[in-house]
Amino acid sequence: MNVMRERRLRGAIPTQREVARILGVKESAVSKWERGVSKPRADKLPMLAKLYGCTIEELLASESEAQTQ
Template identity: 55%
Template sequence: MNLTLSFLIPALMFFAAVIGLGTYVTVLIVKALRRYTRAEPDRKEKKENTRSLGEVLKQHRVDSKMTQEFVAESLGVSRQAVSKWESGASAPSTMNLMALAKLFGVSAEELLKEAS
């Protein structure tokens, strides 16, 4: 009988710990889900305020009063390539991005930051 109690008490303590841990994890998950669902308006606002790299490139080109053709000739690419960058169909290479930044008088980092 003494052997049974010495085995039973640690087993019960172990199961109590497992149940307690499961409850704790469940509470954490519920808190995280509540926080996530409450943040939905913030996510929507951020999404609405986010611009793509193409939109940023087009805005800089328009602000600089340049045509797609002028930008293309300055970089040695086709006008269609510039159009694809602005529409988001493709992205400029790193070298072309640096050349665009120089052409627009800004840093490449600034172009990328505006796009995020």
């Protein structure tokens, strides 16, 4: 499971709607990031890492890499 989705489901971060509002993106973009369909733009990574309580590297790791960490 994607680190973003995992942390959100554990209640560690806001809803997709809140994340989208904070970052100024569509909710569908946050959904795609969580599902691994797409990656966020580089300018969004520092705020995403802060919101999700992880590193930028963790955000960008593929699911197979994330599972081994």
